[in-house]
Amino acid sequence: MTxxxxxxxxxxxxxxxxxxxxxxxxxxxxxxxxxxxxxNIRKLAKLGVLGMSVPEDYGGLGLPVFDSALILEEIAKxxxxxxxxxxxxxxVQTRVIATYAPEAIxxxxxxxxxxxxxxxxxxxxxxxxxxxxxxxxxxxxxKGDRVILNGTKTLISRAAEAKMLVVFTRIDGKPGREGIGxxxxxxxxxxxxxxxxxxxxxxxxxxxxxxxxxxxxxxxxVIREDGFRKLLTAFNTQRCLNPSISLxxxxxxxxxxxxxxxxxxxxxxxxSDQQGVRWKLADMYKDIEAGRGLxxxxxxxxxxxxxxxxxxxxxxxxxxxxxxxxxxxxxxHGGYGFTxxxxxxxxxRGARYGSLGGGASxxxxxxxxxxxxxxxxxxxxxxxxNDDLDAIGE
Numbered sequence: 001m002t003x004x005x006x007x008x009x010x011x012x013x014x015x016x017x018x019x020x021x022x023x024x025x026x027x028x029x030x031x032x033x034x035x036x037x038x039x040n041i042r043k044l045a046k047l048g049v050l051g052m053s054v055p056e057d058y059g060g061l062g063l064p065v066f067d068s069a070l071i072l073e074e075i076a077k078x079x080x081x082x083x084x085x086x087x088x089x090x091x092v093q094t095r096v097i098a099t100y101a102p103e104a105i106x107x108x109x110x111x112x113x114x115x116x117x118x119x120x121x122x123x124x125x126x127x128x129x130x131x132x133x134x135x136x137x138x139x140x141x142x143k144g145d146r147v148i149l150n151g152t153k154t155l156i157s158r159a160a161e162a163k164m165l166v167v168f169t170r171i172d173g174k175p176g177r178e179g180i181g182x183x184x185x186x187x188x189x190x191x192x193x194x195x196x197x198x199x200x201x202x203x204x205x206x207x208x209x210x211x212x213x214x215x216x217x218x219x220x221x222v223i224r225e226d227g228f229r230k231l232l233t234a235f236n237t238q239r240c241l242n243p244s245i246s247l248x249x250x251x252x253x254x255x256x257x258x259x260x261x262x263x264x265x266x267x268x269x270x271x272s273d274q275q276g277v278r279w280k281l282a283d284m285y286k287d288i289e290a291g292r293g294l295x296x297x298x299x300x301x302x303x304x305x306x307x308x309x310x311x312x313x314x315x316x317x318x319x320x321x322x323x324x325x326x327x328x329x330x331x332x333h334g335g336y337g338f339t340x341x342x343x344x345x346x347x348x349r350g351a352r353y354g355s356l357g358g359g360a361s362x363x364x365x366x367x368x369x370x371x372x373x374x375x376x377x378x379x380x381x382x383x384x385x386n387d388d389l390d391a392i393g394e
Contacts, residue, residue, distance in 0.1 A: 020075050029341070053090045071090070120158070137151055151169060246319050253347045287325055326344065
């Protein structure tokens with residue numbers, strides 16, 4: 001299968017690549033202490049990148065998931081922290097608002113997402129429940145035309161910068177998956193507080209947030225019925241954008257390594273003359289291209305959200321591939337690869353996040369395995385390819 005990149009996509013990627021390679025690359029190290037990359041965000045806003053997931057009616061580009069993945073891939077090649085910041089605007093939180101929020105909220109919030117004036121954060125993980133969404137304790141109680149929210153979320157990206165938080169929560173104490181919904185909380189809401197900061201090995205900060213009797217208008221309760229299914233459906237977007245960052249990190253590390261082994265001498269010859277080194281590069285390249293094929297195919301299924309089986313498969317592979325490739329890049333750089341000043345060191349640390357966020361690899365492997373057990377039939381071909389062949393037949 002091939003994935004044709006349109007001239008418009010090529011133009012956007014080229015613009016982001018020029019900005020990332022020309023300006024982000026050399027300054028990326030200064031964001032490793034948790035400083036939020038506002039300067040980069042403003043530059044990307046001018047290109048229109050922050051509005052790529054926002055429909056055109058609200059000032060955005062209305063681009064599909066595939067385009068967002070291509071752009072995040074380019075940024076991640078040089079700057080993990082900025083890529084994660086952009087994920088906040090291109091990710092599931094923006095698409096939840098664009099898909100489920102009332103018109104008044106869309107018109108007030110989404111244009112400001114495009115300009116970078118309104119950062120978004122998604123709040124899912126709780127101190128006792130990450131993957132186990134059905135055991136959330138955060139609870140929203142509906143009282144007439146108001147909603148009262150209480151609870152704690154943790155390990156939240158961009159919480160200190162966000163003006164609005166997209167919070168998945170239990171509704172009226174209803175137990176299990178059926179009780180899950182989603183509510184929007186603006187950061188100036190009385191009772192909301194950022195209560196802890198965690199600095200990560202990738203450089204960005206994560207936060208704990210608390211909701212103490214936060215009183216919100218009923219219109220902010222954007223998902224009330226069938227919330228768990230809608231959550232997982234929307235979250236498949238994240239399972240394509242998260243691995244696009246992993247893919248970019250691997251590509252960036254590969255680029256740095258090829259340049260390094262060409263220039264570095266060993267026993268009077270370029271390091272690239274060593275057969276063992278060339279074999280390592282071949283394996284790195286093979287891994288990257290396999291990941292690209294899986295990811296691009298999953299992205300191409302989005303209408304508006306990607307196929308969950310293909311997205312999960314692409315995420316597990318790209319997350320783990322990125323760790324392998326960036327680790328090998330560090331190895332080939334020798335002692336230099338272990339220093340902050342060399343980009344491969346920072347890309348390696350960023351790569352470790354992928355398999356933890358957006359659905360742990362263990363959870364997604366189980367999802368993939370269940371799909372295989374339930375749907376695979378001997379002689380009928382590979383799951384996922386069958387649908388493509390049916391479409392060709394039509």
